[in-house]
Amino acid sequence: MKPVLEISGVSKSFTMHLQGGVSLPVMADVTFDVRAGECVAIVGPSGAGKSSVLKMIYGSYGCDSGRIVVTHGGEITDLVQAPPRQILALRRETIGYVSQFLRAVPRVPALDVVAEPLVALGAAREEARDRAAAMLTRLNVPQRLFGLPPATFSGGEQQRVNIARGLLPDYALLLLDEPTASLDAKNRAVVVDLINARKRGGAAIIAIVHDEDVRDAIADRIVDAAHFSAAA
Amino acid sequence: MTDDAPLLSVRGVTKWYGRRLGCRDVGFDLYPGEVIAIVGESGSGKSTLLRLLTRQADIDAGTVSYRMRDGSLRDLSALTDAERAVLRRTDWGFVHQDASFGLRMSVSAGGNIGERLMSAGARHYGDIRAEAARWLARVEIDQARIDDTPDTFSGGMRQRLQIACSLVTGPRLIFMDEPTGGLDVSVQARILDLLRGLVVDLGLSALIVTHDLGVARLLSHRIMVMKAGEVIESGLTDRVLDDPREPYTQLLVSSILPA
Numbered sequence: 001m002k003p004v005l006e007i008s009g010v011s012k013s014f015t016m017h018l019q020g021g022v023s024l025p026v027m028a029d030v031t032f033d034v035r036a037g038e039c040v041a042i043v044g045p046s047g048a049g050k051s052s053v054l055k056m057i058y059g060s061y062g063c064d065s066g067r068i069v070v071t072h073g074g075e076i077t078d079l080v081q082a083p084p085r086q087i088l089a090l091r092r093e094t095i096g097y098v099s100q101f102l103r104a105v106p107r108v109p110a111l112d113v114v115a116e117p118l119v120a121l122g123a124a125r126e127e128a129r130d131r132a133a134a135m136l137t138r139l140n141v142p143q144r145l146f147g148l149p150p151a152t153f154s155g156g157e158q159q160r161v162n163i164a165r166g167l168l169p170d171y172a173l174l175l176l177d178e179p180t181a182s183l184d185a186k187n188r189a190v191v192v193d194l195i196n197a198r199k200r201g202g203a204a205i206i207a208i209v210h211d212e213d214v215r216d217a218i219a220d221r222i223v224d225a226a227h228f229s230a231a232a
Numbered sequence: 233m234t235d236d237a238p239l240l241s242v243r244g245v246t247k248w249y250g251r252r253l254g255c256r257d258v259g260f261d262l263y264p265g266e267v268i269a270i271v272g273e274s275g276s277g278k279s280t281l282l283r284l285l286t287r288q289a290d291i292d293a294g295t296v297s298y299r300m301r302d303g304s305l306r307d308l309s310a311l312t313d314a315e316r317a318v319l320r321r322t323d324w325g326f327v328h329q330d331a332s333f334g335l336r337m338s339v340s341a342g343g344n345i346g347e348r349l350m351s352a353g354a355r356h357y358g359d360i361r362a363e364a365a366r367w368l369a370r371v372e373i374d375q376a377r378i379d380d381t382p383d384t385f386s387g388g389m390r391q392r393l394q395i396a397c398s399l400v401t402g403p404r405l406i407f408m409d410e411p412t413g414g415l416d417v418s419v420q421a422r423i424l425d426l427l428r429g430l431v432v433d434l435g436l437s438a439l440i441v442t443h444d445l446g447v448a449r450l451l452s453h454r455i456m457v458m459k460a461g462e463v464i465e466s467g468l469t470d471r472v473l474d475d476p477r478e479p480y481t482q483l484l485v486s487s488i489l490p491a
């Protein structure tokens with residue numbers, strides 16, 4: 001079966017026009033793929049470009065060259081070429097992203113932050129909220145926080161809201177940027193269970209994880225960002 | 233946002249004011265359920281473009297086509313004045329920065345909503361008043377204020393009333409020009425929340441002119457950056473804001489204060 005994600009020959013640099021047009025190469029010739037039911041861990045030093053790769057897959061960053069091909073439900077899309085509407089459709093239906101830092105819409109309560117992607121997929125709001133509440137409870141987020149916007153939450157609480165939001169829908173491709181970085185051991189274990197459940201459900205997963213125990217518990221393969229980092 | 237035919241299709245729109253450029257060669261498609269933000273500093277041609285698209289002013293070159301309710305795509309220039317007036321009264325909504333452009337300030341709130349309904353064909357007084365009350369509630373204006381005139385309203389309430397007036401006819405496309413400009417930050421925030429909810433719930437398409445990138449991030453799917461009358465960069469909202477390419481866009485993005 002064709003991999004869910006195939007990245008080939010992707011390179012990326014930032015041109016900083018406000019700094020005299022200096023060009024900052026970030027990565028060159030990134031090539032790897034991820035199959036259904038498989039978790040690939042990206043490792044490498046800070047600044048190597050790990051988060052940038054995930055943002056390029058999610059479409060938040062552009063690419064200078066190469067292909068990022070997502071295959072899902074018989075549809076094959078090159079994200080490097082795809083128009084915005086197509087990227088938005090993939091985000092709604094196919095790709096989940098747990099970013100390193102939660103950027104929630106201000107003033108939206110945590111419960112709705114988590115329920116929103118399900119609603120976008122067509123679930124009734126009440127049902128989506130029930131499922132969101134169950135997920136947050138599983139991640140030990142106290143119920144008194146459900147009705148509050150996450151902006152004032154602790155780092156670990158925000159991270160769990162973020163994880164709940166990304167892992168609740170059945171996305172075929174999951175991008176996880178340090179999902180356990182601010183969690184205690186108990187919650188780390190919950191997240192590892194959730195990720196492994198999604199793997200068994202057939203999701204293709206890319207995770208940036210520094211914690212070796214977590215990595216050993218979820219990853220099937222390792223991709224070292226130092227190999228494609230232009231800074232190396 | 234699954235509909236495949238654009239609602240509004242714009243090609244090569246150009247406008248000169250004498251020797252001064254209004255805008256040049258602007259083209260894009262707006263799809264059902266899609267929100268596009270037009271950003272850029274004052275004088276970059278954003279509001280001009282909005283006036284051209286809604287045909288409040290004539291264009292020198294290019295075409296603006298609109299998908300009518302029967303599914304046909306019509307060049308706005310080929311419509312009669314009467315047909316264009318019907319679009320403006322029913323199928324399109326407008327939210328202006330200056331509420332006095334969108335409202336009659338000495339007519340009651342209920343009357344403002346009612347006039348828009350009547351111009352769209354409603355006749356039954358009781359129905360109109362009930363509908364007006366329902367929309368006031370929906371935009372979170374106390375229904376007890378239905379007989380008060382907007383000149384007695386706060387800036388935030390006036391914007392809410394404009395929003396109610398434009399949505400009461402069930403439009404498919406909303407044009408907004410700095411809808412929260414000049415309001416206190418906390419008032420702005422509540423209006424943006426309201427707009428975000430309404431746009432999603434009603435599946436509206438919208439074009440929103442703003443110089444506030446935070447507003448664009450919150451409300452839009454796509455951004456077009458205008459400078460000196462031209463669109464210099466466009467794309468997915470988070471792509472344009474997080475990985476801006478053009479020097480001017482980088483300058484705009486770097487000028488936002490961190491939240």
Ligand SMILES: Nc1ncnc2c1ncn2[C@@H]1O[C@H](COP(=O)(O)OP(=O)(O)OP(=O)(O)O)[C@@H](O)[C@H]1O
Nearest residue numbers: 014024026045046047048049050051052053474475
């Ligand atoms: N939008 C941007 N504009 C300019 N430079 C950027 C941008 N995003 C990332 N970079 C640069 O690209 C490089 C890679 O950053 P990235 O965040 O991908 O690293 P990382 O491997 O995830 O690091 P960490 O482990 O610290 O999270 C860094 O030098 C960073 O400064």
Ligand SMILES: [Mg+2]
Nearest residue numbers: 050051052100
């Ligand atoms: Mg990172």
